[in-house]
Amino acid sequence: MVEDRLAIPGTRIDVRPILRRVQSRETEAFLDSRFGAEILPLLTPIVLDRAHPLPTLRHGTWGLVVRFRGTNSRKYGVILVHPALPPFIEAPDYERVPLEHLIASHVTALFGRSAIESFWTFRIAQDDSSAIGARHDVAEFLAAALQKTHRKQDALARRELAGPRSNLA
Secondary structure (H helix, E strand, O other): OEEEEOOOOOEEEEEEEOOOOOOOHHHHHHHHHHHHHHHHHHEEEEEEEOOEOOOOOOOOOEEEEEEEOOOOOOOEEEEEEOOOOOOEEEOOOOOEEEHHHHHHOOHHHHOOOOOEEEEEEEEEEEOOOOOOOHHHHHHHHHHHHHOHHHHHHHHHHHHHHHOOOOOOO
């Protein structure tokens, strides 16, 4: 598990890779059925780009971060998991399957034809609920962490916007 500590007191983002397990065909069929009927309607897949930034993330928010393969401008996506969903699904063989494993096994269906390179689970935890503005800072931190490949372009754009306006008359 990788822990990234933010500069916000009492706030933490945990990011972990998802290790998928092989299940029996009966268990797979059961889980596929449960996914389509009960879980899929409560998921929010979002492709992150300049027009669709990461939404505000609150304490307790969790989901999956998806990295897309390819050269188009959409490099990352997020699947937000509704808090009403249970953390584990009981399978017919009495195995408790983590919800993120079940979602990960269907991640390609959530983003259409996009090729998926890798994905991780994330959770937002705030130990100090009185941290002012923490939700916004957490969203910015996670978005920056996901879009490392665009940091140089973003920094250049910020410098241009913040530069002097003397020649713009």
